[in-house]
Amino acid sequence: MGFRLKLVPSDTRIDFFRWQKLTFGLSALMMIASVIVLFVNGLNFGIDFRGGTTIRTEATQPVDVAAYRAALSGMDLGDVSITQVFDPGFRADQHVAQVRISAQDGVESVSPETIRAIEAALQQVDPSITFPSVESVGPKVSGELIRTAIYAVLAALVAISIYIWLRFEWQFSVGAIVSLVHDVLITMGVFALFQIRFDLATVAALLTIVGYSINDTVVVFDRLRENLMKYKKRALREVMNLSVNETLSRTVMTSGTTLLALIALLVLGGDVIRGFVFAITFGILIGTYSSIYVAKNFVLWLGVKRNWNKDDPETQEGRKKRVKSPFEGAEEV
Known part of the structure; x- marks a missing residue:
């Protein structure tokens, strides 16, 4: 039998909504603090943006x-x-x-x-x-770079919101966009707080964070949509907890293996790429957090339309309509 590494048990039953008010309040507090720090300290623009x-x-x-x-x-x-x-x-x-x-x-x-x-x-x-x-x-070039960087981040957010809206429902789109704004804003707040150099490489890191975070959020949303169709009688909060628990092993493995490479680059990569690597490292951590505690909290708050056209396998009606396999109960020869 082959060896399979499991960082998370397959039957986890973690209640991610247990500290819902605390996590939601912490996220709101970090976003407000980031805005204040950005206005007070400002970003330490690199030569790309300052000229x-x-x-x-x-x-x-x-x-x-x-x-x-x-x-x-x-x-x-x-x-x-x-x-x-x-x-x-x-x-x-x-x-x-x-x-x-x-x-x-x-x-x-x-x-x-x-x-x-x-x-x-x-x-x-x-x-x-x-x-x-x-x-x-030159100053003219640096001003154009700032505008282009802002347009790039905004265009990414708009494109992602349209994609989520078309693939899921508008409530999912709102939750995903709030989660992405949460990640980008807090990352920029950390850069302003510690006066880490902010240049074009950092903008590339922010766009990478947006892509990584939305990928993680879509995985959770995809499983949530499947479970909403399967378990129509369960409460939305319960189905959300089930969906996050079912994708938790994938989230931990993906984030963990990515962080191993990023930490090596952070320590050994040199000062030239340190700001870029730090932004991605922090972004992956905050993005994983927001996929679990921010995006789905907004979906729960807004509510989603439940699909009642498919029978729930856990209800009596669902069990009655199950078609028994001709091989079910057969003995092995």
Whole structure:
């Protein structure tokens, strides 16, 4: 007999509505807190959205942020941000920093001459310093990228709502959209709270979260629709609990295996993709939570139309109408 790994027993009977008010209130509180943090702190836009130039430095000597700043202080560069980059994958003699120069009024980006002057000034501080990459984005381009990113997320939400509406009923569509807005808003709130860099890669991560979350929600909704047709006499809450329990093993296995790869990337992938990987990792966790505790709570609150055209196998009428198989009760030869 082959070995089958089961992280969740096949006959779970968890009451997911036991703490319904607590989970629903927690979700509402997190969404409100995310909106407040977004307005108060704002997002830490990367160079893609802010415009300007980012110079990545690498040296064998430890980074001296104060010395770097002093070397650039007399160059009239405007807003300059210097941050040291830490990563467990770096060598012992590998010290990395980012020099971020915001775009100035009337200037698309820092000129090549200015970049060479910046590099020369930093090499006066540390002769071993090198410059692996230089990225420049103009203010006009960054503004267009912000609008395009917003349109992309909104278009994804609209397309998904139409798909859910056509495949199920409008109550399911409302529950799915509220769940997706919940996931995206709270993820952005976490980015604003911890001032994690928000760039185009993060937008791609948000779209990935939307797709992953809706996939998980559709699986639960699909099983719920089947059970609503099978168990017409059961209460809606009971059928929902049954549906989530029946798909719980699939949810845990899918999310768990995905998280294994993401955690490896989060630890070993380096600082360049850390924001992207963190967004997807957090999004999968919050998306799994919302599929179970947010989407179906809205469906329960709105109610759904029950299909009474199919007999319930657990009722006396359903048992009477069952057709007995000619092989039922036969002895094995």
